[in-house]
Amino acid sequence: xxxxxxxxxxxxxxxxxxxxxxxxxxxxxxxxxxxAGNGMxxxxxxxxxxxxxxxxxxxxxxxxxxxxxxxxxxxxxxxAVEESRRLSEKRMEEFGMPGLGGxx
Numbered sequence: 001x002x003x004x005x006x007x008x009x010x011x012x013x014x015x016x017x018x019x020x021x022x023x024x025x026x027x028x029x030x031x032x033x034x035x036a037g038n039g040m041x042x043x044x045x046x047x048x049x050x051x052x053x054x055x056x057x058x059x060x061x062x063x064x065x066x067x068x069x070x071x072x073x074x075x076x077x078x079x080a081v082e083e084s085r086r087l088s089e090k091r092m093e094e095f096g097m098p099g100l101g102g103x104x
Contacts, residue, residue, distance in 0.1 A: 023091055024048065032087060034080025036072040043076040047091075049084045051077060 001009075027047030035042045040060040044053035054076070060069060 023095060027088055027091060032080055032083045034076045034083060036075035041072040041076045043080040045080040045084045047084055047087055049081050
């Protein structure tokens with residue numbers, strides 16, 4: 001490999017790295033919602049899976065059944081995180097790198 005080819009390859013690698021960073025920034029700015037209990041519990045995560053917000057409808061709060069509320073919260077968060085992973089995987093596929101959607 002000659003010097004010119006090496007420079008060209010390095011330039012493409014830097015370009016790809018810049019695109020990857022931009023995609024990761026874009027994902028971090030996305031908001032994905034997961035819900036449970038017919039929307040009575042909602043969780044919002046960023047495109048990179050960071051939990052941003054929890055919303056609980058007052059009707060679902062029963063002091064006698066805290067376990068149900070805990071379960072609903074867990075399901076809502078899991079749903080949101082899973083949707084975030086799907087979005088990340090989709091973006092990675094569009095980028096031409098399938099299977100790397102779990103990158104931070």
